[in-house]
Structures are given as C-alpha cells and as structure tokens.
Amino acid sequence: RWIHNHVLHQGYKEGIDGILADLGVSSHQFDTAERGFSFRYEAPLDMRMNHEATTTAADIINNYEQEELEKILRLYGEVDNSRKIAQMICKAREVSPIETTTQLGSAIEKALPKFAEHKFLAKVYQALRIEVNQEMKSLEKFLSGAAAALKPGGKMVIITYHSLEDRMV
Numbered sequence: 001r002w003i004h005n006h007v008l009h010q011g012y013k014e015g016i017d018g019i020l021a022d023l024g025v026s027s028h029q030f031d032t033a034e035r036g037f038s039f040r041y042e043a044p045l046d047m048r049m050n051h052e053a054t055t056t057a058a059d060i061i062n063n064y065e066q067e068e069l070e071k072i073l074r075l076y077g078e079v080d081n082s083r084k085i086a087q088m089i090c091k092a093r094e095v096s097p098i099e100t101t102t103q104l105g106s107a108i109e110k111a112l113p114k115f116a117e118h119k120f121l122a123k124v125y126q127a128l129r130i131e132v133n134q135e136m137k138s139l140e141k142f143l144s145g146a147a148a149a150l151k152p153g154g155k156m157v158i159i160t161y162h163s164l165e166d167r168m169v
Contacts, residue, residue, distance in 0.1 A: 014151070015149065015150060015151030015152075015154060016149045016150055016151060016154055017150075017151055017154050017155070018150075018154055018155045018156065018157070019146050019149075019150065019154075019155075019156045019157070020156075020157050020158075020159075021142070021146070021156070021157070021158045021159065022158075022159045023139070023158065023159060023160050023161060023165050024159065024161050025049075025129070025161075042100060042101060042102050043100060043101050044056075044058065044099060044100055044101075045057040045058040045061060045098065045099060045100060045101060045103075045104060045128075046058070047125075047128055047129045047132045047133070048132055048133065049133045050133070053132070053133070055132055056132060057128040057129070057131075057132050058097070058098065058099050060072070060128060060131055060132065061089055061093065061098045061104065061128070062093050062097050062098060062099075066086045066087060066089075066090045067086075069082075069085075069086035069089055069090070070082045070083050070085075070086035072127050072128070072130070072131045073085055073086060073123075073124065073127045075127075075164075076126060076127035076130040076131060076136070076164065077123035077124055077125075077126050077127030077128075077130075078123060078163070078164075079120070079123050079124060079127065081111060084111055085108050085111055085124065088107055088108050088110070088111060089104075089107050089108065091107075092106070092107035093107075104124075105121070108124070126162065130164070136164065136168065139165060139168055139169075140168065143168065143169065
C-alpha cells in the first residue's frame with residue numbers, strides 16, 4: 001500500500017529499478033475466524049481486508065441482484081453452476097438475511113459437489129472476497145502505476161495465485 005500511495009501516485013523522479021509484488025492473501029486472514037474469510041469457522045460474512053471499507057460479504061450476498069451475484073461467482077470464482085448458486089442464495093435470503101458463514105453454507109449446501117465441497121466453497125469465497133475488496137480494480141491500478149514508475153530496463157516480478165490475476169498480470 002505504501003508503494004502504491006507514495007511512489008506510484010506521487011512519482012519517483014529517477015524511476016524505480018525493480019518491483020516485487022506478492023498478491024497472496026495472508027494465512028493469518030484466513031485463520032482469524034471473526035474476519036469471515038473462511039468457511040471453516042462460524043463467523044460473520046465480513047471479508048474486508050480494510051476494516052474502514054463499508055461493504056461486507058453479507059452486504060453483497062443480501063443486496064446484489066441475482067444476475068450480479070451470478071456474474072461475480074462466474075468471473076471471480078469461476079464457479080461452474082453460478083446461476084444455480086445465485087438462485088439458491090436469493091431464495092434463502094428471502095426467508096432471512098444471510099449474515100454468517102454457516103448460513104451461506106446452508107443456503108448452497110445442496111449444490112455442493114460430493115467429495116469436492118471444500119474446493120467449491122473456496123471458489124465461492126474467493127469470488128466474494130475479490131468483490132468486497134475490489135481486488136481486480138486495485139490490481140489494475142497497481143499495474144498501471146507500477147509500469148509507469150519503472151525505469152527503462154527496470155524489472156517487475158509479480159507472484160499470482162489464481163488465473164484472474166495471471167491473465168491481468
């Protein structure tokens with residue numbers, strides 16, 4: 001964040017020789033149950049990396065139109081049956097708001113593939129996390145600023161963890 005705000009936006013007159021960026025999410029975030037990043041724990045559906053941000057995963061789950069939910073599940077999570085999952089979420093939230101990880105799991109459990117539940121849920125959670133934190137927009141801004149800040153012949157190394165980041169990088 002410091003590089004982004006101070007160097008890339010304010011400029012570095014001589015340019016930067018090299019940039020190393022690791023786009024991974026910290027295991028601490030997944031292991032801190034109350035942050036709501038993991039389906040392994042009962043927790044509020046938060047997923048904000050920045051606690052000052054206003055939109056949570058629960059806000060998205062409970063307020064996005066079905067088509068919007070389907071789109072983020074398909075684009076950001078590469079969820080195969082994103083339409084069905086979005087329908088199930090919308091149906092469940094009509095009964096009562098989906099506020100916790102357990103409630104989300106219950107809402108979509110009938111669509112979870114046998115023997116691949118964790119992999120499937122990881123994709124759903126990835127999609128929500130990316131939307132909550134606007135990760136693709138942030139990456140786009142970073143890439144643009146970083147490329148402009150490099151000296152001619154400078155090097156940039158970026159460690160990515162999923163195909164969306166791979167394609168953008």
